[in-house]
Amino acid sequence: MSTNIEVVVLGGGYDGVKAANRLARQAGVSVTLVDPRPHFVERIRLHQVVTGSDDAVESFGEVLGGDVRPVVDAANRIAAEERRVSLAGGDTLSYDYLVHAVGSGASVPGVPGAAEFAHAVADLDGARRLRSTLAEVPATAPMTVVGAGLTGVETAAELAEAGRFVTLVCGGVLGPSLHARSRRRVARRLAALGVTVLEGAGTRVTEVTRDGVRLDDGRDVPGAVTVWTAGFRVPDLAARSGLNARRPRTTVSAEETRAAPASFRSALETGDLRGLLDVLAPDVVFVSDGGGLRLAALRPVVGAGKVLRCMAGSLGKAGGVLTGEATTVNGNPGLVLRLDGGIDGVLTARVEDGRVTRLYYVRNPEKLTRVESETSLASR
Numbered sequence: 422m423s424t425n426i427e428v429v430v431l432g433g434g435y436d437g438v439k440a441a442n443r444l445a446r447q448a449g450v451s452v453t454l455v456d457p458r459p460h461f462v463e464r465i466r467l468h469q470v471v472t473g474s475d476d477a478v479e480s481f482g483e484v485l486g487g488d489v490r491p492v493v494d495a496a497n498r499i500a501a502e503e504r505r506v507s508l509a510g511g512d513t514l515s516y517d518y519l520v521h522a523v524g525s526g527a528s529v530p531g532v533p534g535a536a537e538f539a540h541a542v543a544d545l546d547g548a549r550r551l552r553s554t555l556a557e558v559p560a561t562a563p564m565t566v567v568g569a570g571l572t573g574v575e576t577a578a579e580l581a582e583a584g585r586f587v588t589l590v591c592g593g594v595l596g597p598s599l600h601a602r603s604r605r606r607v608a609r610r611l612a613a614l615g616v617t618v619l620e621g622a623g624t625r626v627t628e629v630t631r632d633g634v635r636l637d638d639g640r641d642v643p644g645a646v647t648v649w650t651a652g653f654r655v656p657d658l659a660a661r662s663g664l665n666a667r668r669p670r671t672t673v674s675a676e677e678t679r680a681a682p683a684s685f686r687s688a689l690e691t692g693d694l695r696g697l698l699d700v701l702a703p704d705v706v707f708v709s710d711g712g713g714l715r716l717a718a719l720r721p722v723v724g725a726g727k728v729l730r731c732m733a734g735s736l737g738k739a740g741g742v743l744t745g746e747a748t749t750v751n752g753n754p755g756l757v758l759r760l761d762g763g764i765d766g767v768l769t770a771r772v773e774d775g776r777v778t779r780l781y782y783v784r785n786p787e788k789l790t791r792v793e794s795e796t797s798l799a800s801r
């Protein structure tokens with residue numbers, strides 16, 4: 422069948438890559454993916470770039486289907502009426518359908534001194550800059566992470582695990598999106614890692630200086646390096662192009678959310694994976710933390726068939742009694758998998774329209790020591 426529909430995908434992050442691969446499998450559809458970088462950035466590993474435990478990049482050749490045409494450039498403006506995108510390099514792309522997947526980046530905080538002295542981990546360049554800065558700072562120098570959302574907590578823990586002396590300035594509650602019990606667990610784990618947590622009233626940062634931060638209760642927190650994780654910024658491409666950037670939210674029923682891990686649990690415990698075909702979206706993406714000491718899928722596995730084969734292979738090699746325990750991870754349904762009673766990993770699913778579209782598996786034993794201590798409380 423000849424190609425008759427032109428799709429342009431703006432942004433080669435998780436969503437752009439997934440959309441491009443999925444669309445390119447349709448007959449008669451030609452897909453072009455535009456991203457200013459020549460490679461895919463694994464943003465969820467950017468805090469690891471800072472300590473050097475991961476480089477957070479994959480070549481587009483590894484993640485993009487062969488039918489997707491990559492263009493290394495940035496979209497400057499979308500002319501929706503004419504169905505055209507102008508690129509920074511001067512070219513113009515025409516499309517029948519456009520996928521806008523340009524993600525987010527570090528916010529520019531309005532706090533005095535932050536833009537000048539604080540570092541960010543929200544994008545690759547920022548994370549790499551921070552890594553270079555750390556290389557020049559003595560290992561004993563104190564550092565401050567501002568913002569105690571999940572990125573701030575992860576960054577503080579990563580730095581502390583690398584032997585740094587870290588103060589986490591919450592500006593309010595530690596881990597505001599977490600359940601209170603999980604929050605207490607996180608606090609205990611951070612304490613065990615040696616992270617000083619400043620939370621509650623008076624801990625909002627009012628100024629960043631070369632030597633640390635000042636809090637609104639007047640305290641000065643010394644730090645050779647400040648990392649700002651308090652907030653993200655959405656690119657202004659859509660707004661600049663006069664488009665309404667609000668996105669519709671899909672609602673997933675509690676029943677759908679529960680059904681996915683229940684099917685996984687049964688399939689993994691019985692070894693009969695066929696039932697999972699009803700649960701997995703055809704283009705499900707399976708991502709695992711390849712940085713661990715154990716064997717894990719180093720690259721995203723795309724497609725229900727491939728994911729099932731990958732799981733069947735792992736189960737075949739497991740050689741023990743596998744059990745699953747329902748849990749929630751950042752509000753998503755998940756399973757703690759135990760092999761002969763010991764935690765093997767944590768599987769998290771994203772459920773959309775009743776199907777699992779994303780699976781994340783954490784097997785890194787160093788991360789799992791945290792799970793071991795947090796599981797019973799996070800489970801339900």
Ligand SMILES: Cc1cc2nc3c(=O)[nH]c(=O)nc-3n(C[C@H](O)[C@H](O)[C@H](O)COP(=O)(O)OP(=O)(O)OC[C@H]3O[C@@H](n4cnc5c(N)ncnc54)[C@H](O)[C@@H]3O)c2cc1C
Binds near residue numbers: 432434462542
């Ligand atoms: C340190 C850190 C840890 C995280 N950990 C987790 C986690 O454990 N779990 C989780 O679910 N989420 C995590 N997140 C959040 C997660 O990274 C984002 O939700 C996810 O990256 C969003 O995917 P996306 O495809 O929408 O955008 P992105 O991954 O941001 O990709 C957007 C892409 O668009 C491109 N782009 C931007 N502007 C243009 C333009 N004008 N033209 C063309 N292309 C453009 C960019 O180069 C980029 O490649 C973490 C984030 C950070 C920073």
